[in-house]
Amino acid sequence: MPQFFLNKRLIVLLISVILLVAMIGFSLREREHISKPEQFVRDIVGLGQSVIAKPANGLAGFFENVQDLKNTYTENKKLKSHLDQLTSLEAENRELKNENENLKAAIKEKNSLRDSESIHAQVIARNPDSWYEQVVIDKGEVNGVSKNMAVITASGFIGKVTQVDKFYSTVELLSSPDKTNRVSAKVQGTKDVFGLIEGYDKKSKLLLLKQLDFDIKIKKGQHVVTSGLSGMFPSGLLIGDVQKVVPDENGLTQTAYVKPAADFYDVANVLIINRKAEKLSSITGGRE
Template sequence: MPQFFLNKRLIILLISIIILVSLIGFSLQEKENISRPEQIIKDVVGFGHSLISRPAQGIAGFFENMQDVKNTYTENQKLKARLEGLAKLEKEISDLKKDNEELRDVLKKTDNLRDYRAIQATVLTRDPERWDEKIIVNKGEMSGVKPDMAVITGKGLIGKVISTSEMTATIELLSSENTKNRVSAEIQGKEKEGIFGLISGYDREKKLLLLKDIPVDKKIEAGQNVVTSGLGGVFPKLLDVGKVKEVEMDRYGLTQIAYIEPSADFYDFEHVIIIERLTGKNQGEGKVEE
């Protein structure tokens, strides 16, 4: 009995499929005048087709849009990586240009050091909290560096050596607040007699060096060059310090104070030259040590 009903259902299903296919084929035939049942069948078939096709198209479009979004995200990531690489490359190029210019200035300066031995060095460390006071360089006693030697960049004097080890040296900058960090200097002018004073102190607000102990009878004008005098016995003569910016009397009215605009940049540099003053004993040893 169950087998009979199963076969019956299968026969009914097959007959229904045949009828449906016949109706669809019949509805697709081109006729000028179609009957009312044919119109109903066409409408039902069209509605069923639209009912199925629209969601299918929507789903297909959704997945296409998702793929487009994914492709756009991937391309965006690649472009972002390239931009980051270009930014890094630009920074490296800028740093290399700066380094190259600084080394060129150093080489030009060493060419003019006829009476000194120039020891070329590179900055190793610089304390952020004491940026304007001290630096440590990669040359020390093994390279002939000693305390009180002058230190310059390609632009001018920046300080002096205060201590050394075998491989390093500590340099105190002229911009330090240590008032004992003094340098004998000369203001160049038209007068036959030099105008001498001591560089002692730094005005952080004005970013100017203080040249003190200048006699009151000396006439000083803005723009005059300031160089090392060589009278201290350690620093060589004529190392560039800067130019006179302004002049005023000290608080007691006994001497003048000249504010000097430094030629060197105390803030941004990586390469320095340590200067050993040559005397009669070592004058034939003048050279640039790399």
């Protein structure tokens, strides 16, 4: 009995396989028209694929858009980082360019002062509370700096050394309000006019050249330089240009307002001038 059922099952299986192969062959052959059952099955399968495909495609598109946004955010972050680095490099390049130009100008100024002994220094400190008064430089006693030496930039005269330490020195600027901060100066012209730089107008940012004879004509744009009469500073160091001249209250003298040649607010590299070396050079005729 079991053997009969086993053979029966085998026969049914073989018949099913034959029918399946026949149906496949029938469906694969070229025909102008397909049967209604086949059309029904195809319609059902197509509808099911359409229902499943649309949400699936939409979901896939959503994930693709999310990935695109993520990639865009990452790229923008990298670009922003590169832009920040570029800005930093541009600022650094500008700073180096300015420093290079200042050093070139300082070297040029030093060459023009061959007859005087000069010491190159850099400003290392500036107190905000005394911004108009003084700066600290990185040269001191061991470098040959001494009190009352003239200090200039590539643009012009800025002040004098007032305090000397072993390795550092303090420079008092011409813009200092100290009443004892005076410099013997002259207005260059057909005939030099002598006076004293004493005082600074913070509002107009102009130096005051006082004690000028009232009957002497001084024009705007004339150069003002150190006179050398005080015996402290070399003569001919450029201080600035005359902007205007006003009579004093007593009517016996006049005051010239002088625009500084150097920028007191932006001092980085300076030269310290040794007047003693200049005197020695003039006595020996430049021979050592």
